[in-house]
Amino acid sequence: MTPGAPIGRRPGTESSRADLIAAARTLFAEMGYDKASVRAIATKAKVDPALVYHFFGSKEGLLKATLEFPFDPAATLSVAADHSGDEGSALLRQVLQIWTVPLIRQQFVAMLRTGMSHDHAREVLRDVLTQQLVGRLAQRLEGPDAEFRAALVATQVAGLALARFIVGIEAIAQRSDEDIVAAVGPTLTRYLHGDIGQTPA
Amino acid sequence: MTPGAPIGRRPGTESSRADLIAAARTLFAEMGYDKASVRAIATKAKVDPALVYHFFGSKEGLLKATLEFPFDPAATLSVAADHSGDEGSALLRQVLQIWTVPLIRQQFVAMLRTGMSHDHAREVLRDVLTQQLVGRLAQRLEGPDAEFRAALVATQVAGLALARFIVGIEAIAQRSDEDIVAAVGPTLTRYLHGDIGQTPA
Numbered sequence: 001m002t003p004g005a006p007i008g009r010r011p012g013t014e015s016s017r018a019d020l021i022a023a024a025r026t027l028f029a030e031m032g033y034d035k036a037s038v039r040a041i042a043t044k045a046k047v048d049p050a051l052v053y054h055f056f057g058s059k060e061g062l063l064k065a066t067l068e069f070p071f072d073p074a075a076t077l078s079v080a081a082d083h084s085g086d087e088g089s090a091l092l093r094q095v096l097q098i099w100t101v102p103l104i105r106q107q108f109v110a111m112l113r114t115g116m117s118h119d120h121a122r123e124v125l126r127d128v129l130t131q132q133l134v135g136r137l138a139q140r141l142e143g144p145d146a147e148f149r150a151a152l153v154a155t156q157v158a159g160l161a162l163a164r165f166i167v168g169i170e171a172i173a174q175r176s177d178e179d180i181v182a183a184v185g186p187t188l189t190r191y192l193h194g195d196i197g198q199t200p201a
Numbered sequence: 202m203t204p205g206a207p208i209g210r211r212p213g214t215e216s217s218r219a220d221l222i223a224a225a226r227t228l229f230a231e232m233g234y235d236k237a238s239v240r241a242i243a244t245k246a247k248v249d250p251a252l253v254y255h256f257f258g259s260k261e262g263l264l265k266a267t268l269e270f271p272f273d274p275a276a277t278l279s280v281a282a283d284h285s286g287d288e289g290s291a292l293l294r295q296v297l298q299i300w301t302v303p304l305i306r307q308q309f310v311a312m313l314r315t316g317m318s319h320d321h322a323r324e325v326l327r328d329v330l331t332q333q334l335v336g337r338l339a340q341r342l343e344g345p346d347a348e349f350r351a352a353l354v355a356t357q358v359a360g361l362a363l364a365r366f367i368v369g370i371e372a373i374a375q376r377s378d379e380d381i382v383a384a385v386g387p388t389l390t391r392y393l394h395g396d397i398g399q400t401p402a
Contacts, residue, residue, distance in 0.1 A: 029317075032231065109317050115368065116230075116314045126368045134372060151364060151372035152384055159360025163352060167316065167327045171335060171352035182398025183353055187388045197383025 017055045019045040025066045029110040032117035033063060063121060066114060067128045070107040088153075088188030089181050095157055096177045099165045109166060129154070141192065152191040160184060218256045220246040226267045230311040233318035234264060264322060267315060268329045271308040289354075289389030290382050296358055297378045300366045310367060330355070342393065353392040361385060 023045035027036035038059050042049035056062040098104060115125030137150035160180070163169040172180070190196065224246035228237035239260050243250035257263040299305060316326030338351035361381070364370040373381070391397065 030233065113314060113317045116310050116317075122368060126370060129368060130370055130372075134370060138372075147372040148376065148380075148384070151370050154370065155360035155364045155373060155385075156357050156388070157360070158363060159356035159358070162359060162363075163356045167323060167330060169327060169331055169335060169352050169355065171331075171339075171348040172356060175349065179349075179398075183349070183392070184356075186398075187357070187391075190388075191384070197380075197387075 016045070016047045016051055019047060020052060020055065020062065021065050024062050025107070025110045025114070028063065028066055028117065028121070029113040033114060033121035034118045038062075060120075060124065063114070063124050064128060067111055067121075067125050069128070069132050070104045070111075086185060086189055087192055088190070089185030091153075091192075092157075092181050092185050092188055093177065095161070096164075096180060099161055105165050108161070112166075145196065149191050149193075149196065152196070153188050156184065156187055156191070217246070217248045217252055220248060221253060221256065221263065222266050225263050226308070226311045226315070229264065229267055229318065229322070230314040234315060234322035235319045239263075261321075261325065264315070264325050265329060268312055268322075268326050270329070270333050271305050271312075287386060287390055288393055289391070290386030292354075292389055292393075293358070293382050293386050294378065296362070297365075297381060300362055306366050309362070313367075346397065350392050350394075350397065353397070354389050357385060357388055357392070 020041065024036070024041045027041050027044060030036075038052050039049050041062070042052060052059065052062055056065055111125070115122050133154050134147060134150045137153060138146040141149050143149075160172070163172040164180070165173075221242065225237070225242045228242055228245060231237075239253050240250050242263070243253060253260065253263055257266055312326070316323050334355050335348060335351045338354060339347040342350050344350075361373070364373040365381070366374075
């Protein structure tokens with residue numbers, strides 16, 4: 001035990017919280033959001049069901065926690081922002097790097113399954129993606145189309161991740177990172193800062 | 202009854218086949234490919250389990266049938282090919298039109314859920330997407346990068362469909378078709394025929 005760490009372990013530690021998220025991620029993905037009960041999730045996590053309300057406020061709060069991005073997109077974006085010459089390619093290199101972690105891929109599959117399992121879960125997935133991904137990227141862009149530009153980037157990155165890391169379409173999965181960056185980087189750069197055909201309002 | 206139609210209804214009609222696909226689509230999506238038994242699917246479809254083998258050869262054959270595209274991408278592509286001036290935009294207009302049908306969206310959600318439900322289902326989804334979508338589009342392109350180009354188009358279209366029709370990211374879902382075409386059409390045109398940064402082999 002680390003010197004200075006609390007002696008003994010109370011219910012309600014960070015470890016219980018993480019256990020609940022892991023159990024919920026599995027059961028939401030397997031059974032769908034609607035059918036996975038709070039009791040079943042707590043039993044799987046080996047914690048008291050009351051802790052779901054303690055940590056997350058509600059079953060919906062727990063759902064949001066399972067749908068959170070397995071990495072911090074804002075950190076990725078700020079690294080990419082340093083390469084102002086070709087921001088699209090820099091951003092894409094970061095994204096490709098993150099996806100090589102198997103846990104990220106597993107969590108994304110669970111996220112997609114949960115999001116597709118129930119209309120309400122899909123709405124929460126939409127909110128999470130809009131706030132955590134599109135919203136944060138849009139903050140770094142300028143002009144009335146900032147959110148549209150950020151969302152366009154998200155569509156291309158999501159489709160690419162699906163083909164390269166989740167479904168494994170060979171023509172995409174077998175290419176080197178640099179081939180992908182050469183083909184797709186200019187798309188992202190145009191979506192971020194280029195002409196996307198909008199007429200001024 | 203239509204004059205000339207067969208009198209009475211044998212087991213093994215087209216209607217039983219469609220009922221089996223519909224039942225399998227629901228159960229694979231709800232329970233996952235592995236857990237949905239042939240017997241349970243046949244019971245739901247109200248047909249004899251033997252018909253699964255009659256029509257599809259195996260449970261895997263039935264899986265493939267549920268993952269088939271709800272529309273014919275080759276037909277879409279051939280329409281788009283008539284607009285040789287800006288093929289990317291023409292292709293995209295067709296795709297946006299097809300996705301307005303609610304049944305297409307529902308089937309795509311089921312397809313994605315089934316594909317994520319089991320490693321084997323994901324492999325079958327990969328094969329179906331590769332053959333039905335990437336392969337057919339690649340046949341219409343030229344050069345050593347034909348398949349890579351076709352797959353790049355698929356990544357952008359898939360991510361866009363996910364954001365606009367499935368998850369409903371507002372910044373994408375609320376735009377007019379023409380805004381989307383103006384922003385994304387040039388991406389597809391470049392992937393189809395433009396410079397994607399490949400050096401000659």
